[in-house]
Amino acid sequence: MNLIQKLKNSERLSHEDGLALYDLDLFTLGEFANKVRQIRHGKKVFFNINRHINPTNICADVCKFCAFSAHRKNPNPYRMTHDEILKIADEAVKNGAKEIHIVSAHNKEGGWQWYLEIFRLIKQKYPSLHVKALTAAEIDFISRSFDMSYEEVIEKMCEYGVDSMPGGGAEIFAENIREKICKGKVSSQNWLKIHSLWHSRGKMSNATMLFGHIESRADRIDHMLRLRAVQDETGGFNAFIPLVYQRENNYLQTSDFLGSAEILKTIAISRLMLDNVPHIKAYWATSTINLAMIAQEFGADDLDGTIQKESIQSAAGAKSANGMALKDFIDIIKTSGYTPVERDSLYNEIKIY
Numbered sequence: 001m002n003l004i005q006k007l008k009n010s011e012r013l014s015h016e017d018g019l020a021l022y023d024l025d026l027f028t029l030g031e032f033a034n035k036v037r038q039i040r041h042g043k044k045v046f047f048n049i050n051r052h053i054n055p056t057n058i059c060a061d062v063c064k065f066c067a068f069s070a071h072r073k074n075p076n077p078y079r080m081t082h083d084e085i086l087k088i089a090d091e092a093v094k095n096g097a098k099e100i101h102i103v104s105a106h107n108k109e110g111g112w113q114w115y116l117e118i119f120r121l122i123k124q125k126y127p128s129l130h131v132k133a134l135t136a137a138e139i140d141f142i143s144r145s146f147d148m149s150y151e152e153v154i155e156k157m158c159e160y161g162v163d164s165m166p167g168g169g170a171e172i173f174a175e176n177i178r179e180k181i182c183k184g185k186v187s188s189q190n191w192l193k194i195h196s197l198w199h200s201r202g203k204m205s206n207a208t209m210l211f212g213h214i215e216s217r218a219d220r221i222d223h224m225l226r227l228r229a230v231q232d233e234t235g236g237f238n239a240f241i242p243l244v245y246q247r248e249n250n251y252l253q254t255s256d257f258l259g260s261a262e263i264l265k266t267i268a269i270s271r272l273m274l275d276n277v278p279h280i281k282a283y284w285a286t287s288t289i290n291l292a293m294i295a296q297e298f299g300a301d302d303l304d305g306t307i308q309k310e311s312i313q314s315a316a317g318a319k320s321a322n323g324m325a326l327k328d329f330i331d332i333i334k335t336s337g338y339t340p341v342e343r344d345s346l347y348n349e350i351k352i353y
């Protein structure tokens with residue numbers, strides 16, 4: 001059946017369809033993605049009031065795209081004490097944060113307890129603060145470093161108060177590209193397995209895709225389809241987050257910046273391919289807030305949050321180091337003709353502005 005007919009009938013799309021979607025003109029593609037978005041979410045743009053914390057940048061892995069970890073191009077290694085982390089949590093709560101998003105480098109120094117104790121301390125002090133922490137890459141690292149099974153690490157996460165898992169570490173699943181950009185890190189198969197195990201505990205997570213470096217369009221579609229297959233089984237992914245590759249201060253040379261049209265196409269295609277994932281997040285830190293707002297007309301329905309402080313993408317050139325003020329966030333959503341909806345980390349609506 002012809003692709004347009006399949007889109008009109010809301011039929012499930014194949015790998016071949018996904019690739020063919022890139023050949024549609026941007027506005028035709030956008031219209032189809034927007035229709036799906038409107039049916040699911042109307043004019044709502046979701047966001048949360050959150051704070052990112054990155055407790056250490058001293059990393060055993062060497063991902064070529066990463067400018068955050070301490071290395072020759074970005075020295076200043078640090079590992080925070082639990083007291084320092086708690087102070088950041090205090091400040092975040094004072095500023096209204098309802099979620100703490102914690103992502104660390106892969107660091108053996110403090111044992112698995114250093115990672116896990118952080119969550120227990122935060123939850124003891126702020127039981128209703130949502131702790132989104134430990135990417136599948138970190139879980140894989142902890143498992144290998146401290147001779148624990150994935151199930152054991154996940155058991156500890158539940159015990160120590162992790163509420164949901166962030167979507168980091170997915171990068172791109174195509175093994176030949178993964179080998180070039182993040183050799184030695186969690187395999188694609190294990191990334192997916194860890195999320196499935198987490199979901200089997202009745203817990204939710206997100207899924208990212210790092211794009212705009214050396215991957216092909218076919219690799220992006222492959223990535224989406226591997227996620228769709230897991231989601232069919234578990235239903236545990238809340239949001240898909242396409243992360244636009246930032247090119248400064250790292251070791252991954254790319255020829256060209258992707259450009260807005262290709263970014264919007266990829267977001268729109270993810271909305272159409274991932275028919276079983278409720279939310280598509282245009283993460284403003286990697287796309288700029290302006291493009292993230294335009295992306296709302298191309299399938300996205302979420303912006304992530306105000307963040308307060310951002311270290312991973314800003315190290316690589318993004319203008320996100322200090323987050324965004326809540327007022328600016330709300331203003332830009334409203335003036336774009338959308339309804340700002342503050343959500344919690346599991347997409348329950350908290351406040352409509």
Ligand code: V47
Binds near residue numbers: 066165209316
């Ligand atoms: O996995 C690293 C990415 C991710 C670069 O789950 C880069 O709600 C762009 O996963 N250019 C960590 N991206 C951040 C992350 C995330 C962010 C926001 C929300 C959620 C969520 C998750 O950052 C890593 C990696 O793919 N990253 N370097 C770079 N140069």
